[in-house]
């Protein structure tokens with residue numbers, strides 16, 4: 273089985289998750305490679321797909337959504353796993369007490385569930401390096417509502433990411 277891990281990453285956190293998943297699949301004996309969405313134009317030869325995107329303003333990156341829309345017929349015919357790289361911080365619940373990884377589900381995911389029937393979608397905690405941000409992102413971080421939601425740091429949970437990749441590898445091996 274050959275698996276393509278496609279990702280859209282603005283500042284690198286999602287790229288790191290995608291590369292880790294591909295590497296874990298490789299360790300489990302699966303052929304796998306991670307590629308940025310803009311470098312993928314042909315899905316021929318792959319048996320399974322993992323597609324992930326960073327989340328900004330509750331949405332996937334446009335290129336990642338466009339990739340799913342454009343390739344929905346192929347993706348619907350193969351095993352596909354989706355992930356989002358989103359929430360920041362060490363709190364596991366939001367202000368309303370909801371599980372943050374559920375509350376942070378991007379708007380597109382419900383539509384993708386219907387269009388391609390993914391095996392799973394997982395929201396992973398992300399990372400934010402203020403030195404990487406552009407002017408408008410810095411301005412958003414200064415808004416009172418965003419200040420607590422966008423703390424600096426790397427909150428990626430590698431144990432959780434590895435476990436998810438292992439479950440995918442198990443499925444592919446069946």
Ligand SMILES: Cc1cc2nc3c(=O)[nH]c(=O)nc-3n(C[C@H](O)[C@H](O)[C@H](O)COP(=O)(O)O)c2cc1C
Pocket residue numbers: 280281282283284285286287326327328329330331357358359360376397398399400405408409410412413422
């Ligand atoms: C301006 C801004 C807006 C963000 N909006 C959201 C959001 O709506 N939901 C969310 O879960 N994470 C949000 N995040 C956090 C990013 O999704 C997180 O930092 C992600 O890991 C970044 O991935 P990347 O480095 O691959 O771009 C936001 C971050 C910034 C800087």
